[in-house]
Amino acid sequence: xxxxxxxxxxxxxxxxxxxxxxxxxxxxxxxxxxxxxxxxxxxxxxxxxxxxxxxxxxxxxxxxxxxxxxxxxxxxxxxxxxxxxxxxxxxxxxxxxxxxxxxxxxxxxxxxxxxxxxxxxxxxxxxxxxxxxxxxxxxxxxxxxxxxxxxxxxxxxxxxxxxxxxxxxxxxxxxxxxxxxxxxxxxxxxxxxxxxxxxxxxxxxxxxxxxxxxxxxxxxxxxxxxxxxxxxxxxxxxxxxxxxxxxxxxxxxxxxxxxxxxxxxxxxxxxxxxxxxxxxxxxxxxxxxxxxxxxxxxxxxxxxxxxxxxxxxxxxxxxxxxxxxxxxxxxxxxxxxxxxxxxxxxxxxxxxxxxxxxxxxxxxxxxxxxxxxxxxxxxxxxxxxxxxxxxxxxxxxxxxxxxxxxxxxxxxxxxxxxxxxxxxxxxxxxxxxxxxxxxxxxxxxxxxxxxxxxxxxxxxxxxxxxxxxxxxxxxxxxxxxxxxxxxxxxxxxxxxxxxxxxxxxxxxxxxxxxxxxxxxxxxxxxxxxxxxxxxxxxxxxxxxxxxxxxxxxxxxxxxxxxxxxxxxxxxxxxxxxxxxxxxxxxxxxxxxxxxxxxxxxxxxxxxxxxxxxxxxxxxxxxxxxxxxxxxxxxxxxxxxxxxxxxxxxxxxx
Amino acid sequence: xxxxxxxxxxxxxxxxxxxxxxxxxxxxxxxxxxxxxxxxxxxxxxxxxxxxxxxxxxxxxxxxxxxxxxxxxxxxxxxxxxxxxxxxxxxxxxxxxxxx
Numbered sequence: 001x002x003x004x005x006x007x008x009x010x011x012x013x014x015x016x017x018x019x020x021x022x023x024x025x026x027x028x029x030x031x032x033x034x035x036x037x038x039x040x041x042x043x044x045x046x047x048x049x050x051x052x053x054x055x056x057x058x059x060x061x062x063x064x065x066x067x068x069x070x071x072x073x074x075x076x077x078x079x080x081x082x083x084x085x086x087x088x089x090x091x092x093x094x095x096x097x098x099x100x101x102x103x104x105x106x107x108x109x110x111x112x113x114x115x116x117x118x119x120x121x122x123x124x125x126x127x128x129x130x131x132x133x134x135x136x137x138x139x140x141x142x143x144x145x146x147x148x149x150x151x152x153x154x155x156x157x158x159x160x161x162x163x164x165x166x167x168x169x170x171x172x173x174x175x176x177x178x179x180x181x182x183x184x185x186x187x188x189x190x191x192x193x194x195x196x197x198x199x200x201x202x203x204x205x206x207x208x209x210x211x212x213x214x215x216x217x218x219x220x221x222x223x224x225x226x227x228x229x230x231x232x233x234x235x236x237x238x239x240x241x242x243x244x245x246x247x248x249x250x251x252x253x254x255x256x257x258x259x260x261x262x263x264x265x266x267x268x269x270x271x272x273x274x275x276x277x278x279x280x281x282x283x284x285x286x287x288x289x290x291x292x293x294x295x296x297x298x299x300x301x302x303x304x305x306x307x308x309x310x311x312x313x314x315x316x317x318x319x320x321x322x323x324x325x326x327x328x329x330x331x332x333x334x335x336x337x338x339x340x341x342x343x344x345x346x347x348x349x350x351x352x353x354x355x356x357x358x359x360x361x362x363x364x365x366x367x368x369x370x371x372x373x374x375x376x377x378x379x380x381x382x383x384x385x386x387x388x389x390x391x392x393x394x395x396x397x398x399x400x401x402x403x404x405x406x407x408x409x410x411x412x413x414x415x416x417x418x419x420x421x422x423x424x425x426x427x428x429x430x431x432x433x434x435x436x437x438x439x440x441x442x443x444x445x446x447x448x449x450x451x452x453x454x455x456x457x458x459x460x461x462x463x464x465x466x467x468x469x470x471x472x473x474x475x476x477x478x479x480x481x482x483x484x485x486x487x488x489x490x491x492x493x494x495x496x497x498x499x500x501x502x503x504x505x506x507x508x509x510x511x512x513x514x515x516x517x518x519x520x521x522x523x524x525x526x527x528x529x530x531x532x533x534x535x536x537x538x539x540x541x542x543x544x545x546x547x548x549x550x551x552x553x554x555x556x557x558x559x560x561x562x563x564x565x566x567x568x569x570x571x572x573x574x575x576x577x578x579x580x581x582x583x584x585x586x587x588x589x590x591x592x593x594x595x596x597x598x599x600x601x602x603x604x605x606x607x608x609x610x611x612x613x614x615x616x617x618x619x620x621x622x623x624x625x626x627x628x629x630x631x632x633x634x635x636x637x638x639x640x641x642x643x644x645x646x647x648x649x650x651x652x653x
Numbered sequence: 654x655x656x657x658x659x660x661x662x663x664x665x666x667x668x669x670x671x672x673x674x675x676x677x678x679x680x681x682x683x684x685x686x687x688x689x690x691x692x693x694x695x696x697x698x699x700x701x702x703x704x705x706x707x708x709x710x711x712x713x714x715x716x717x718x719x720x721x722x723x724x725x726x727x728x729x730x731x732x733x734x735x736x737x738x739x740x741x742x743x744x745x746x747x748x749x750x751x752x753x
Contacts, residue, residue: 003705011700018690025687026721033680036673040666042735046728050684053717053724057688060710067701081699088706 003088005067010080012068019061020186026054062094065185066134069095073131073176077222095134095185102129102138109143109154116160123166130173133180137190140177145200148174152216156257164259168220175221198227204234208264211235212252215267216260225277232268233282240265241288245297251307263307266314273317276331280322280339291319292346302354313356319343320360323367330367337403338388340368344406345386348413351653353420361417362424368403369431372415373439375406376471378643379463386410397460397467399442408647412474416651419478432471440464440560444567447628451621461628462635465560466643469636473644481648558592558602560636561609561629570616571625579605661742666749670736677729684725688718 034047067090074084092098108122129135140148151170155163178198180190205211214235218228236250250265260267272279283294298315302308320326323343324336332340347353347361365372374396381391386406390396394405406414418424443460450458565571565586579587579601587601595601612625623631692714694700701707743749 003703005701005703005707007701008699011694011697015691015694015700018694022687022691025683029683030680033673033676036669036676037732040669040673040735042670042673043731046724046731050721050724050728053688053721056713056717057691060714064701083699083702088703 004085005088006083006085007067007071008081008083009068009071009075012064012071013080016061016064016068019057019064023054023057023061026050026057061186062096063090065095066090066092066098069098069133069184072133073129076131092134094187096187098129098132098134099138099141099185099188102132102135102140103142105135106139106142109147109151114154114158116158119155119158119160119166120162123162123169126173127169130169131176133176133184133190136173136177137180137184137188137194140174140197141190141193145197148197149201149210149214149217152213152258167216167258167260171217171220173221174217175223178221178223178227202227202230202234204238206239208236208250208252210252211264212262212267215252215264215271216258218271219260219267220274223275223278225275226281228271228275228278229281229286232271232278233286236264236268237282238288240268240297246300261307261310261314263310265301266307266310269311269314269318273314273321273326276321276324276327276336279318280335283318283322284339284342290346291342292349295346295350299350299352299354302356309354309356312354316357316360319347320363323364325360325363325367332367332403337368340364341386341388341404344368344371344414345410347417348410350417353417358418358420358424361414362426362428365414365418365425366427366431369428369435370400371402371404371406372411372428373432373435373467373471374400374402375411376408376474376639376644377463377467378408378470378639378647379466382408395460395463397439397443397464398446399439408470408474408643409651411471412478412644412647412651415475416478416482419475419482421483425475425479432468436468440468440563441567444564444569448567448569448622451619451623454621457621457623457628459631462631465632466635466639469639469641470643470647471639473640474647476640477644477648556636557606557609557633559589560632561605562586562589564625564629564632569625569628570619570622571612572614572616573608573611576604576608579608660744662745662748664740664743664748667736667739667741667743670732670739674729674732674736677732681725681729684728685722687721688714692718 030047030050034044034051037044037047070086070090071084074086075082092101105122105126108118126135126139129139152167155166155170160166177190178194180194182189182191184190201214205214214231218231239245239248240250251262252264252267253262256262261270268282272282283291287294289297294315298312302312305311317326322336323340324331324333325340327336330336343364347357353361375386377394380394384391384394384405384407386404388404390405396402418428422429440461443464446460447457450456575586581587592602592605609626609629612629613627615624616622622628692711695711695714701710
């Protein structure tokens with residue numbers, strides 16, 4: 001029978017601590033007693049028996065530490081309470097044995113000719129251990145920092161086929177080694193022994209090739225954030241923040257190597273893109289220039305040098321990471337949200353967005369969808385500046401707790417940055433949809449609770465719908481602007497060069513059924529009109545965007561009224577039987593969507609909502625169903641139309 | 654009271670053994686419970702489980718944990734027995750020099 005151990009880092013850490021406490025209680029804590037008993041000739045038999053148990057306990061600790069360290073390697077980013085499995089018996093019975101094995105592997109790179117075969121042979125042994133703290137600490141302690149920073153070049157020079165993959169493994173292993181502490185093993189103080197290693201990498205260098213090599217090693221591993229921030233700053237960012245940034249060639253080689261950009265700036269940013277805390281430390285806490293200035297410089301390079309796209313894409317990843325947008329779920333804690341706020345305001349200053357920035361901007365917007373929703377709201381504190389604090393006299397509906405408050409203009413500006421196609425806004429749309437499925441309902445319930453308690457209707461429902469309406473309108477305005485401009489440019493291109501290709505833009509599918517999955521988008525579509533078909537036809541999207549989509553509008557009204565019925569909003573007129581299923585429930589939107597024609601089910605339903613003009617006798621403080629419905633519908637329309645138009649028209653680039 | 658009894662003095666050996674007994678009694682609970690935490694963690698199944706190696710370790714730990722209360726008690730008893738054989742007072746001529 002195979003012997004598989006299931007272990008957790010947390011459990012074994014606690015067990016090792018308990019064993020060490022137990023050992024102390026049975027050994028060193030008894031030293032004084034033992035000495036006195038021996039001096040006064042008391043029999044030592046029992047104390048020796050106790051001592052033997054203490055020795056047994058001590059003997060078990062290395063094996064437990066070894067299992068704990070293996071578990072750490074296997075657990076990765078999962079919670080430390082996660083149980084992970086491995087086969088018994090262990091190959092190494094203690095951290096010391098595993099460390100020694102790592103040292104022996106490193107010796108393969110210290111002696112003789114190092115060629116592709118050397119790396120293939122090394123990684124046959126090393127790959128299973130790149131997450132193993134003991135083996136990797138031994139490996140890099142033996143290798144030393146000078147040889148380590150030459151590894152990328154050694155890999156490239158060897159011509160080995162799997163060079164990029166091997167570099168990734170070296171990086172992961174280095175991260176594993178540098179995350180060890182003096183408590184990882186009771187036989188070796190890894191952290192202390194690796195101190196000179198860490199210091200070496202943080203030494204400033206003005207040699208781009210050296211900087212490239214160091215940064216190449218930091219692309220994949222999970223490194224201590226403050227150390228990583230120091231390395232990338234001392235390798236290149238400190239210089240980039242200086243006065244000579246636009247007269248400096250930051251390339252570490254003449255061409256991409258090992259699957260990485262040749263540009264050290266791109267590598268610095270992409271290393272930060274894997275480490276949110278390091279991104280915040282390097283680009284904010286320790287930065288000598290503002291994020292706005294960083295953006296100006298990166299965008300400047302993006303349009304002027306060959307590696308500019310690499311730099312911009314990596315910069316975007318670093319900003320998205322620092323904003324917590326790449327965590328799952330997004331990290332919107334104090335540090336991440338403060339950083340995100342700065343990023344959103346800084347990036348919104350630019351009308352044109354480099355291609356590589358659009359995806360990370362979409363990711364940031366998705367993570368902070370609630371902040372964009374609240375920020376779009378222009379009915380209160382309309383002339384506010386973006387702020388970490390809530391503006392005075394700002395109505396925040398129940399269920400909302402944004403970490404910061406954007407101005408409507410900053411919402412428009414940021415959305416503009418990734419409005420080029422739906423692929424970049426898909427995550428944002430999904431995040432807003434999630435809010436759309438909960439917030440209006442919560443707001444409606446709060447309104448009903450208030451009127452039931454004899455209070456005035458606080459109209460949270462209307463506020464919420466106005467937010468969604470304005471956000472939808474702003475997104476529509478940005479897409480219309482960006483895609484319209486793009487169409488003009490491409491039309492000119494086609495006319496001038498008789499180019500028959502269609503614009504490669506994808507727009508929202510607006511088949512009635514399709515929009516059911518993105519209810520909040522209906523808010524936009526009702527204004528936007530039919531968009532499908534344009535991409536292939538080459539017709540100007542603005543022509544179709546201006547057409548009212550009657551079907552979508554009808555469906556949207558149905559969905560809002562359905563939401564009110566679901567929330568228990570009282571009505572006075574019976575619902576027509578043909579709008580109900582066999583259980584007496586309102587037909588689902590999917591069925592209504594089958595008949596959006598004039599006089600069809602949807603219109604019949606809208607007519608029914610219109611007929612509910614009386615106050616329900618049991619809810620005298622609650623406004624009639626139709627009044628509330630019209631009020632909500634008007635709020636959406638007001639947000640979508642007048643408010644978003646007004647905001648968009650104010651923006652000057 | 655005899656003259657001899659008046660001359661008796663506290664026996665340093667008895668005093669020292671009394672101190673040792675107190676010390677052992679103070680440590681008795683720590684010794685008895687030294688492996689309780691480790692066993693509890695191991696027995697919870699949240700640290701390390703498995704059909705052979707882990708189970709054997711849990712059993713070995715359990716035996717030793719169970720032995721410790723008895724050993725702690727016996728340690729105290731060893732010292733008490735030794736103490737009982739040493740008079741509390743002794744004639745100055747029969748004093749035992751304390752160990753250096």
